[in-house]
Amino acid sequence: MRREAMLEFDHEIACDILVVGGGCAGISAAAAAAQSGAKTLLVDAGAMLGGELISGMPLIGAVTMTNRWVVGGMLKQLLDICQEFGGYIGPVSDFRTLNVVAFDSEIMKIAVAEFLHRSGVEILLYTLADRIETRHGRVTGVVLRNKSGRSLVRPRAVIDCSGDGDVAISAGAPYESGDAATGAFQALTLMFRMVNVDADAFLRFIASQPDDFDLRHQPALGMTREQCIAALVRQGLPKAAMMATGLTLKRAIASGEMFPVSALAIAPVSRERREVSINATRIANIDATDTQRLSGTIRDLMLQVRSCSAFLKRSVPGFENAHFSGLAPRVGIRETKRVIGEHQLSRDDVLGSHRFDDVIGLGSHELDVHGAGTDHLREVIPGAGTYDVPFRCLIPKGLSNVLIAGRCISSTREGHSSARVMGTCMATGQAAGTAAAYLAGEANIDDVRLIPIEELQRRLAAAGAVLN
Ligand SMILES: Cc1cc2nc3c(=O)[nH]c(=O)nc-3n(C[C@H](O)[C@H](O)[C@H](O)COP(=O)(O)OP(=O)(O)OC[C@H]3O[C@@H](n4cnc5c(N)ncnc54)[C@H](O)[C@@H]3O)c2cc1C
Structure with a gap:
């Protein structure tokens, strides 16, 4: 993506909230925003929605080793639809460190489309968020590019679920890539x-x-x-x-x-x-x-x-x-860029089961860095514990109307290796969608930092999110 002073476009699309990226984080963010009453547009560069949910892998980070659900809300709604369509298997333990949630990835493709439809999300596939315009730390316009041409959107808030932090980074937020010291990136995998x-x-x-x-x-x-x-x-x-x-x-x-x-x-x-x-x-x-x-x-x-x-x-x-x-429909990408936000989720936050006043979701996965060949770092959270993901990890430094969710949230490399799993991505997606909808509905607030955290937490809990 590029930042430009004046955007060129062929037509305009109206929406309150633009969600860029339709992986697990993006569908959760878009559904939460739309269910909160905001006119929400979800765009993805690819041909399908759901990201790794439709690759065959089971979902991690939603159920702890001791069988406790620590992610609810949008994820539960999606799994309910998958069950309605006959594709749900449920929690399965490997009796080592993981309790995954298994489902039929082919039926999940259908469930994702239905979930977004029932939530009232407008979607644009084959569409790249291509150019942005910013003013004083605020994204004022995004140009979407597809076969129909260039469409301008001027949303009240943008949620960056691109996995790579495309919007936040183009808008000027600082970032880190893989292992800055060695240039290493976690392994790519084709499921x-x-x-x-x-x-x-x-x-x-x-x-x-x-x-x-x-x-x-x-x-x-x-x-x-x-x-x-x-x-x-x-x-x-x-x-x-x-x-x-x-x-x-x-x-x-x-x-x-x-x-x-x-x-x-x-x-x-x-x-x-x-x-x-x-x-x-x-x-x-x-x-x-x-x-x-x-x-x-x-x-x-x-x-x-x-x-x-x-x-x-x-x-x-x-x-x-x-x-x-x-x-799988595409090569699976574990790690690219991490946007730097108001807090970077760290190794100590994860392994120390850290609690934060501005919690918006729980993480429970181990540190999990896939290296080259047989190299693999894994370190479990003692006692099958959980940690809080603070709202500050969703707020890119220097930007007022952009939120990040999914695998590009603000974290150190090790913090990311835990929070990148789909359960946690969907929890951060729901929080970003709910917060963006709040911002869109309050004419006198123009910075996500001014959203009252207790009210955000109240709305999340009311929609089934797990915060403690
Ligand atoms: C091989 C592999 C195995 C894994 N195993 C597990 C597991 O067993 N269980 C588990 O829970 N997690 C697992 N994970 C982690 C987890 O699947 C991912 O971290 C998670 O799905 C990331 O979701 P996301 O929505 O943040 O990003 P992504 O799924 O990467 O979605 C980002 C989306 O944004 C779109 N996009 C990007 N840029 C733009 C743009 N400029 N304009 C428009 N669209 C754009 C992309 O097309 C993409 O669809 C695994 C990951 C991999 C790769």
């Missing part, structure tokens, strides 16, 4: 799926060779390693992480059958199709805002998909009769 997986045979294999998997004593649940393994088998769903430290994967990597990877994360997608998703492929240290470099990863990631599905069929019981069934 894929396989059908006809025999979950019982797979679980029996896990029980017979637990050292191949990440299974351990779980103090937060008061369970020994053996009890965790038994509980995983009883649960009956194929949710496990096969580790590079285990014999089966280690051998495959050593022989070149598999590419170097820390773990193969397997999760259920559909009971009916006996389908799982596999989070395994990886290419690290690519700046995904460099479109040429991002595009250059596609073939190698596809080759990794082929090697990994062949490895599973050949070497992992339960997968002998499974078949490759699909790819």
